[in-house]
Amino acid sequence: MARVSPPGPEHEQLTRWARSQGVKINGVGPAKISGSGLGIVAQRRIEAGEELVNVPASALLTVNSIPRRFRALHEGITVHGLLASFLAFSGSKKSYCDPWAATWPSLTEFKESMPLLWSGKLSQMLDPDGKSGATHGYHEASPFILPPAIGGRWQHMPSLLRVSEDVGLLNQQARKFGADWNIVSRIFPDKVWEDYAYYWLIVNTRSFYFELPDATNTPQADRMVMCPFVDYFNHNDHGCDVTFDQGGYTVISDRAYDVGQELQTSYGSHSNDVLLCEYGFILQSNLYDYVPLDDLIGEHMMSSKDTENLEAAGYLGNYTLSSEGVCFRTQVAIRSVTLNTQDWKKFMAxxxxxxxxxxSQAAAVLQREVLKLYEKEAEEALQHLAKEQVHEISTRAEKREIASKIPQYATEVLLRRWKQILDLIHQAMKIHDTPYYHGLQPP
Ligand SMILES: C[S@@+](CC[C@H](N)C(=O)[O-])C[C@H]1O[C@@H](n2cnc3c(N)ncnc32)[C@H](O)[C@@H]1O
Incomplete structure (x- = not known):
């Protein structure tokens, strides 16, 4: 069980401030939780079905909380980008939610935990000459290894594999940030992107889906508000129920909890790559974990005719590997190589x-053309990261050099992530093994 300790005075102040905003808090409170910052714990025995927190709509920070004149400056920006700009540059944040903001993680913590600030992508994209004076960011060429779903590329793969930088989670996120900063930096030309990135990540990691009555034109993914106190809850696969209506947000306990036990909510059915990119952590055991296999199932193992057939059948792409092995779509893609058309159609049906x-023929293709390649990538990434671990570096000078390149947390969390990926691969190797596989060559 995670270690729990008292939260500190700023969190007690936040609790008082939240109550003054009409937030109802029942039997729970913030606490420091080892490994996940602040979180919510039971202050008395909690039974299933109790209403723990209720936040009235008036206490939410929404686009409608932002003065009209400030909003009007931001024509074309996302809700995410506008909330971040309000918090970063409006000057009204102080009066609006200072006690709340005092409980948020610092920029230094984000530099450790958020891949967006590890990769150097932002500094290269936004400030190639280093004019902003921002010191963080690690050049793309620096030797640290993001899983392909995050970084969008394979470090050790043969050149025949597609490089999918544009689809990596981190690239998508950097593009979203870049588009918002593009608007904000024109309004506030003397501000630096690092100050904006901090609040953009605050909104990214602490906002909630909410349907404002006048937000019908806002894309679903951008219907976000910030919700005091409820943003203390950490994530798990399952947890307390969080519901909203026009009256605000309510959190209800999903089961009984003893005093001092942490209560969590679910941020969604996210894989660990998504959790790492969007929130800066991974779960040790994640019911919804998977890795995409799309880059590995392509030209090197199938003809263009196979690809056409898969597309026509609706089975091209979206191939995944989870603790249950490879998905049915992947099985269909592999069978498009190993079966004749008639049998392949029957397999799909x-x-x-x-x-x-x-x-066994299908297993041979899957093992040799997909799983073995991924295994090699994972093993090499792990070897590389192991070398980066500061405690393994002997001289002080080396330690300084390495430590200045890669946050320690990044190395540690990436090692854990790659081990999870390797475990998924090894599990799939067992699941998809067949008695005859070992003697067979791929067709
Ligand atoms: C909505 S906030 C939750 C409160 C936060 N822990 C804090 O200290 O203020 C989301 C952030 O909490 C952390 N977090 C949430 N769930 C976690 C978990 N299961 N393990 C580790 N960190 C977690 C991550 O840093 C994430 O970006």
Missing amino acids: GTFDETELSK
Whole structure:
């Protein structure tokens, strides 16, 4: 169980401030939780179905809380970008929510935990000459290894594999940030992107989906508000129920909790790559974890005719690997190589009576052309990261050099993530093994 300790005076002040805003808090409070910053714990025995927190709509920070004149300056910006600009540069944040902001993580903590600030991507993209004086950011060439779903590229793969930088989670996030900063930096030309990035990440990691009555034109993913006190809850696969209506937000306990136990909510059915990129952490055990396999199932193992067939059948792309092995879409893609058209169609329809030989042929392609390649990538990434671990570096000078390149947390969390990926690969190797596989060559 995580270690829990008292939260500190600023969090007691926040609790008083939240109550003064009409927030109802029942039997729970903030506490320091080892490994996840602040969180919410039970202050008395909690039974299932109790209303723990209620935040009235009037206490939410929404686009409607922002003065009209300030909003009007930001024509075309996202809700995310506008909330961040308000918090960073409006000057009204102080009067609006200072006690709340005092409980948020610092920029230094974000530099440790958020991949967006590790990669150097932002400093290269926004400030190639280093004029802002921002000191953080690690050049793309620096030797630290993001999982392909995050970084969008394979470090050790043969050149035949597609490089998918544009689809990596981090690239998508950097583009979203870049578009918002593009607007904000024109309004506030003397501000530096680092100050904006801090609040952009505050909104990124602490906002909630909410339907404002006048937000019908806002894209779903951008319907966000900030919700005091409820933003203390940490994430788990399952947790307390969080609901909203026009009256505000309510959190209800999902089960009984003893005094001192942490209560969590679910931020969504996210894989660990998504959690790392969006929130800066991974779960040790994540029911919804998977890794994409799309880059690995392509030209190097199938003809363009196979690709066309898969597209026509609706089975091109979106291939995944989870603790249950590879998904059915992946099985279909592999069978497009190993079966004749008639049998392949039956396989898709679930009516193919597959022989051991045919299973083994599919297993051979999957193991050799997909899983083995991924295994090699994971093993090399792990070797590389192990070298980066500061405690393994012998001289002080080396320690300084390495430590200045890669935050220690980044190395540690990436090592954990790659080990999880390697475990998924090894598990799939077992699940998809067949008695005849070892003697077979791929067709
Ligand atoms: C909505 S805030 C929750 C409160 C936050 N822990 C704090 O200190 O203010 C989301 C952030 O909490 C942390 N977090 C949430 N769930 C976590 C978990 N299961 N393990 C580790 N960190 C977690 C991450 O830093 C994430 O970006």
